[in-house]
Amino acid sequence: MMKWRLLSALLRVLFMAGLCNGCLMSGSDYKFRLRLQEKLIGNERGRAWIPCAFTAPMRALSGRQVWFRRSPEFPLSPAEVQKKDGLMRPMISTESECSVVLWDLQDTTEEYGFMLEWGANERHVFPDRVKVASCVAKVELTPSTYSNDLVAGEETFFNCSLSKHCPGIDPKITWKGLSSKPLLTQKSQKEMHKYSGYSEQLLYTPIPEDHRAEITCEATFGENLTASAKTILTVHSHPQILNSSACTLLQDRLTCVCVSQGVPLPDIHWPLLQNKHYLIKSRASYKHTTSTFTMTVGNFTSNSTVMCISRNYLGQTNMTLPVNNING
Ligand SMILES: *[C@@H]1O[C@H](CO)[C@@H](O)[C@H](O)[C@H]1NC(C)=O
Ligand SMILES: *[C@@H]1O[C@H](CO)[C@@H](O)[C@H](O)[C@H]1NC(C)=O
Numbered sequence: 001m002m003k004w005r006l007l008s009a010l011l012r013v014l015f016m017a018g019l020c021n022g023c024l025m026s027g028s029d030y031k032f033r034l035r036l037q038e039k040l041i042g043n044e045r046g047r048a049w050i051p052c053a054f055t056a057p058m059r060a061l062s063g064r065q066v067w068f069r070r071s072p073e074f075p076l077s078p079a080e081v082q083k084k085d086g087l088m089r090p091m092i093s094t095e096s097e098c099s100v101v102l103w104d105l106q107d108t109t110e111e112y113g114f115m116l117e118w119g120a121n122e123r124h125v126f127p128d129r130v131k132v133a134s135c136v137a138k139v140e141l142t143p144s145t146y147s148n149d150l151v152a153g154e155e156t157f158f159n160c161s162l163s164k165h166c167p168g169i170d171p172k173i174t175w176k177g178l179s180s181k182p183l184l185t186q187k188s189q190k191e192m193h194k195y196s197g198y199s200e201q202l203l204y205t206p207i208p209e210d211h212r213a214e215i216t217c218e219a220t221f222g223e224n225l226t227a228s229a230k231t232i233l234t235v236h237s238h239p240q241i242l243n244s245s246a247c248t249l250l251q252d253r254l255t256c257v258c259v260s261q262g263v264p265l266p267d268i269h270w271p272l273l274q275n276k277h278y279l280i281k282s283r284a285s286y287k288h289t290t291s292t293f294t295m296t297v298g299n300f301t302s303n304s305t306v307m308c309i310s311r312n313y314l315g316q317t318n319m320t321l322p323v324n325n326i327n328g
């Protein structure tokens with residue numbers, strides 16, 4: 001009896017190991033998924049390198065990898081496409097590489113796709129497409145300051161540049177995401193050689209509302225092709241005390257609240273409390289600093305005032321707070 005149990009356990013282990021050598025546990029079959037690093041690729045003197053990786057269920061994984069032009073009815077011939085491993089690193093172990101280099105390309109823009117064929121006549125066509133164009137430029141957007149930090153009210157240039165100048169067509173650049181009107185654009189077009197770049201500068205005075213705004217420069221070039229670059233602005237600004245700041249006098253208890261904004265977030269000071277030990281509650285949120293205190297006052301007259309001072313490295317501002325006398 002004991003021997004039989006041992007044998008059956010041993011057999012079970014051997015059976016599972018044999019069955020699942022390279023196979024998948026049921027219920028964890030992988031889905032079809034294609035990963036293309038870029039959707040728009042430039043034709044480099046008749047050739048284009050396409051980095052590509054895919055995952056597929058086991059039944060399809062050992063199938064044929066087929067690249068096609070426009071639609072699956074036009075598969076590429078071995079003279080037109082060659083497998084090229086090493087262009088894309090697999091992100092997960094179940095991914096396979098499908099990178100290729102295309103040969104003998106014409107000077108036109110074409111779309112290419114990828115499919116797997118297996119069994120008698122089964123196939124899966126991935127819906128993703130990659131566009132190969134005769135001239136593709138990369139766009140770069142940089143503020144012309146030492147750091148990316150701008151200061152509200154101080155003029156700055158944004159530089160949008162294209163890595164190439166496509167022959168025959170002048171690039172058109174549009175700017176998006178700025179909250180106020182730019183001062184001017186300066187065009188600096190370089191030579192009209194096929195492989196030289198193009199850049200355009202925009203003179204702009206940022207306002208506090210531009211802080212954390214995303215600005216985009218979009219370039220249209222070549223045969224109706226566009227590319228864009230984005231940057232998120234950091235706009236430093238002077239402190240401002242908001243009108244919601246005020247004091248309330250209820251019997252002899254005075255409660256004051258000061259709300260301030262600015263980048264970086266300002267510190268709040270109360271001259272009235274200088275050298276005194278009062279509990280000041282301070283709170284900083286995404287946009288505001290709020291400071292609150294409560295004190296007992298025996299001598300509060302209609303002439304008494306409370307001032308709040310707000311400070312950051314750019315400067316300081318103050319406000320004499322209105323006192324709402326609830327006592328009447
Ligand atoms: C704009 O950027 C391009 C590419 O980085 C550079 O060659 C060019 O000199 C820059 N222009 C200005 C005015 O900063
Ligand atoms: C570019 O777009 C315009 C207008 O949409 C169209 O008339 C033209 O044929 C397009 N050119 C190419 C090469 O696709």
Ligand SMILES: *[C@@H]1O[C@H](CO)[C@@H](O)[C@H](O)[C@H]1NC(C)=O
Nearest residue numbers: 239240241242243244260261
């Ligand atoms: C506060 O109110 C005054 C007068 O109504 C106005 O001029 C000022 O711009 C306001 N300040 C803020 C920060 O909203």
Ligand SMILES: *[C@@H]1O[C@H](CO)[C@@H](O)[C@H](O)[C@H]1NC(C)=O
Nearest residue numbers: 272297298299300301304305
């Ligand atoms: C009340 O009197 C004390 C002591 O004279 C003074 O320090 C304080 O500032 C006064 N408070 C107000 C609100 O005027």
Ligand SMILES: *[C@@H]1O[C@H](CO)[C@@H](O)[C@H](O)[C@H]1NC(C)=O
Nearest residue numbers: 298299300301302303304305
């Ligand atoms: C308040 O101010 C007025 C005019 O500025 C002055 O005449 C009065 O004496 C002051 N009251 C107190 C309690 O300081």
Ligand SMILES: *[C@@H]1O[C@H](CO)[C@@H](O)[C@H](O)[C@H]1NC(C)=O
Nearest residue numbers: 271307308309316317318319
């Ligand atoms: C408050 O602001 C005014 C005007 O900006 C300035 O003249 C004054 O010195 C400030 N007061 C304090 C106590 O900082």
